[in-house]
Amino acid sequence: MLEHKTALVTGSTSGIGLGIAKALARQGANLLLNGFGDVDAARAEVAAVARPGAKIAHHGADMSRPAEIESMLALARAEFGGVDVLVNNAGIQHVAPVEDFPPEKWDAIIAINLSSAFHTTRLALPHMKARNWGRVINVASTHGLVASAQKSAYVASKHGIVGFTKAVALETATSGVTVNAICPGWVLTPLVRKQIDDRAARDGIAAEQAQRDLLGEKQPSLQFTTPEQLGELAVFLCSAAADNIRGAAFNVDGGWTAQ
Numbered sequence: 001m002l003e004h005k006t007a008l009v010t011g012s013t014s015g016i017g018l019g020i021a022k023a024l025a026r027q028g029a030n031l032l033l034n035g036f037g038d039v040d041a042a043r044a045e046v047a048a049v050a051r052p053g054a055k056i057a058h059h060g061a062d063m064s065r066p067a068e069i070e071s072m073l074a075l076a077r078a079e080f081g082g083v084d085v086l087v088n089n090a091g092i093q094h095v096a097p098v099e100d101f102p103p104e105k106w107d108a109i110i111a112i113n114l115s116s117a118f119h120t121t122r123l124a125l126p127h128m129k130a131r132n133w134g135r136v137i138n139v140a141s142t143h144g145l146v147a148s149a150q151k152s153a154y155v156a157s158k159h160g161i162v163g164f165t166k167a168v169a170l171e172t173a174t175s176g177v178t179v180n181a182i183c184p185g186w187v188l189t190p191l192v193r194k195q196i197d198d199r200a201a202r203d204g205i206a207a208e209q210a211q212r213d214l215l216g217e218k219q220p221s222l223q224f225t226t227p228e229q230l231g232e233l234a235v236f237l238c239s240a241a242a243d244n245i246r247g248a249a250f251n252v253d254g255g256w257t258a259q
């Protein structure tokens, strides 16, 4: 379905971004990966499911730095002819009460989780509009719809990106470019693993118990959403069936926001 299309997935060396990158690669897309950590392992996972001959590259832009984002989008234009599917996924978390929240953590969360999507979107849209086809998929969160204590920066960034999604969806509403958000509940990735480990240490309990407590508190299904499920939702949003889905925020949260 996505042969001759190029997808840029930010933060695709791990977790949800890697799951989405693999799902798009399975559909035949060329992939521009981004993120830190074990780049070679991520690239190999994507290559293993990609269309033979598909182009796969990585750019290590730090998503908190607009100049590096500009250089990544310049590479996308030079090497791939532009980005057709933009998945704004890179994100970080920090958990602390607002009065103890380190200002530099606030700034980093807003920059990486929210402002980076502004920069990638403004730079990718001209190509999409010229082709009259494009997809912007913002990985927000349940925390784009409801809040939890001690996550002020994250909740602000995710509510912000849901709002940004709606605004850009309206600006592109008469074009072949759609802009939507995905709002996962708990997904067992390194970002959540850290919260489970912190919880186990705080409560003096085993990691398995901390994991059960974490799910039981918020996610009625008592199951994690998987990166594969989110990848398949991204694939659906790229399909013709989704041509008129605009400015939506899909909760994939085991019932979290139904409560």
Ligand code: NAD
Residues within 6 Å of the ligand: 010, 011, 012, 013, 014, 015, 016, 017, 034, 035, 036, 037, 061, 062, 063, 064, 089, 090, 091, 092, 112, 113, 139, 140, 141, 142, 183, 184, 185, 186, 187, 188, 189, 190, 191, 192
């Ligand atoms: P993760 O920690 O597994 O992956 C984060 C990715 O972002 C990695 O590839 C990392 O290298 C990259 N990254 C981090 N900082 C970066 C930076 N400055 N520049 C470039 N890349 C950077 O986390 P995840 O759980 O897969 O999270 C992915 C997205 O999904 C985030 O936006 C997160 O807020 C969101 N999300 C996660 C959950 C969950 O339960 N895991 C739930 C809802 C939303």
